[in-house]
Amino acid sequence: MPQPEIVPADQPASRRPLWLLWSIATILLWGVWGLVSKIASDGVDAYTNQLLYTLGILPLLLFVGLHLRKRPDSRPNQRRGIFWAFLTGILGGVGNLAFFQALVKGGAASIVAPVTALFPMVTVLLALIFLRERLGRRQWAGLALAFVAIYLLSI
Amino acid sequence: MPIWLTFAILALVFWGITGVTQKLATNRITSERSFLWFCWAMVALSAVVLLFHHAGWKLATPVLIAAIAGGALNGLGAWTSFRALESGGKASIVISLISLYPLLTVVLAVTFLHEHLTLTQTAGALTAIAAAILISLEG
Structure with a gap:
């Protein structure tokens, strides 16, 4: 930390x-x-x-x-x-x-870069499902916005 | 859905999975050591690509420079992001600040490559950047 x-x-x-x-x-x-x-x-x-x-x-x-x-690092595992x-x-x-x-x-780089920068949405979803991490309100709002962004860019 | 968007979503899925595997790695080894093995994996993957893909090496010099610079810039960026976290920056602040990087790409691409965005695309790109910042904030 x-x-x-x-x-x-x-x-x-x-x-x-x-x-x-x-x-x-x-x-x-x-x-x-x-x-x-x-x-x-x-x-x-x-x-x-x-x-x-x-x-x-x-x-x-x-x-x-x-x-x-x-x-040299002597940590186990x-x-x-x-x-x-x-x-x-x-x-x-x-x-x-x-x-x-x-x-x-x-x-276009100006669209592909912002779309691919949304990769943390997959990370938090996987952490939610497999690592049983909890999401805060802002993260839920971010996820919702991410889907809105992808929709806007796909039309 | 345009084909380029399908590939962009594929990239975000793969990079998103690396967020979890990276965490599993840095729970056990330092971020520097993790970065070293990340780079070795890139070399291994490139060796496989070299075996199966016939690369055309007659490239224009600006393209060659841009592609090689891409690796150096991305690698250095990963290194400076580790340094930001190790220099006492709060993870939620550092990561949300770094999430602003596509904004610079948008400005540079519009300025130097004369890319033109429609109003809907501009809204989509800005929403994506806002979403990335919100996702990186805890609580």
Whole structure:
């Protein structure tokens, strides 16, 4: 569970918290990703796009791999954790193929990006059914809105 | 329903399942280690694609750069999102803030690719972004 950031008393009050800067960086990176994916999809099929996408992710894999070699983790049940992480990658990759295919088949980036960003609706529904997690009012409202959004975009 | 929307919904279903498998992974290993194995899985999947798909490598340079940049941007985005959560950001705030990323894609696509949205599509896209934010809020 992430803990709230403790800001030292001598730090200027106007200083942006680090988590906000990382969050903004994420918005910028993923926001531009939607744009470049559409540019790529106009000249390449979904499968080749996934191959090139993986080429792009390789330097990061190398960086994180080298970084983790210095920080061994001795927690138990690692194999099971690795299994789930690997499965996440496979499912994520198949999702990527569908995302690229949506763009190749004429979907506008300005519509495909908001639709696919609705993926947490599936996560919360699965968590509700299989992990028996409870949903709050706002999450129920979000789910209802998600269906409205898909309907609006399908007409 | 247009075919592209079917594929977009398929993508959101697969990515949605990863929300659960990711949680099962990070209950047992760190987010960094989970990310490493996520990347290895991408490599494995690409190896399978390479075996069965005849990739055409005569690509225009901007397309090639855009596709490779896509992987780097998406991967870096995943990494910065982990950093946001590890830097003390409340999960519900960080995730709902990050859910705004399609808004940037909409602005960029309309500006640089001259995509045109009808009124209904604009309403749908904005409703989708609002829905994603609400879903990420607890309570």
